[in-house]
Amino acid sequence: MGKITLRLRTFFLIIFLLGSSLTYLTAKNKTVALSITGVETPVSCFNGNNGAIDVSILGAVETYTVSWSGSTSTSEDLSGLLAGTYIITVTDSENTVSQTFLISEPYLLTMQAATFTPVSCNGSSDGTITAGTVAGGNSSYQYSIDGTNFQASNIFSGKPAATYTIYVKDSENCETSKNVTVTQPDVLIMDDPTFTPVSCNGASDGTITAGTVSGGNTNYQYSIDGINFQASNIFNGKPAAAYTITVKDSKNCST
Structure with a gap:
């Protein structure tokens, strides 16, 4: 039976910074075509600057360079981006490949x-x-x-x-x-009432007229006992006594 020998070969990736682009040295043995994939992270708020692009480069032969249109960054991955279009170009010894990425943003809140x-x-x-x-x-x-x-x-x-x-x-x-x-209505105010005295001692023909009302809400109603209200501000047929005149409005504010 023939002898099978397995050989392990280790390849290293060496990165050089050259001007405004990145230069990469890869293994010479090429297994896949040069290609670019990436994941975009959109800007979270309108006019924000937290977009990002995470790029993966596959199949590059030996030394390759990376450059961006839309950014001066020399990094393969980009972060802190505004919304917009970004184009990455990768060139190796055999091919040049470009990929466009779009960073979106929500509408203005x-x-x-x-x-x-x-x-x-x-x-x-x-x-x-x-x-x-x-x-x-x-x-x-x-x-x-x-x-x-x-x-x-x-x-x-x-x-x-x-x-x-x-x-x-x-x-x-x-x-x-x-x-x-x-807002709120003005304070509900009622001027002092006026009255017509009873004609004779012990009679019940006195008249009370509630004072002018202002503030509060509309549709004033008046009461001489705090329970029964009426639209008129005049109370007739009253005997001599002390009375409390109450006014309330359409929202039941009272004074």
Whole structure:
């Protein structure tokens, strides 16, 4: 039987920096055609600079050089990239091969103006804010009214009158914000009432007229007992006594 001899040969990869390109020395024995593959990592936020390209070069013969169009980097792999087109060219002793990579980015994250429901009564804390429609960026929007605590809902309830900044962020932590001012009605005020005295001691023909009302909301109603309200601000047929006139508005603010 013939004798079989196995020979192991070790090859080394030596890298030289030459100007604006990389020069590589590879094993002379070629087993596959020169080719370039790579994986692109898109920019996470609009106008960001964290894109990347991870390149693999196969089948190069002996010394080969790498250069990029779209970048001055001398590295085979690129990082910290803006969105755009990048072309790598690899040249060995036999061939020149190029490959184009496209680094994409999401659309600009935008949010329309927020809407709000005013506080019902001056000094209350029942205002509601609804963040505006969001577009662009990445998916899974979350909202915040303080820039720290985020939630999936775009509605914020139980707010006093004030100016707020509404924040939205996406799954890549791209963020934008809008200001909104929650308003409240003026303080509900009623001037002192006037009255017509009873005509005779013990009679019940006195008249009370509630004072001028301002502030609050519309549709004022008046009461002389705090329970039964009427649209008229005049109360007739009253005996001599001390009375408390109450006014309330359409939101049940009262004074």
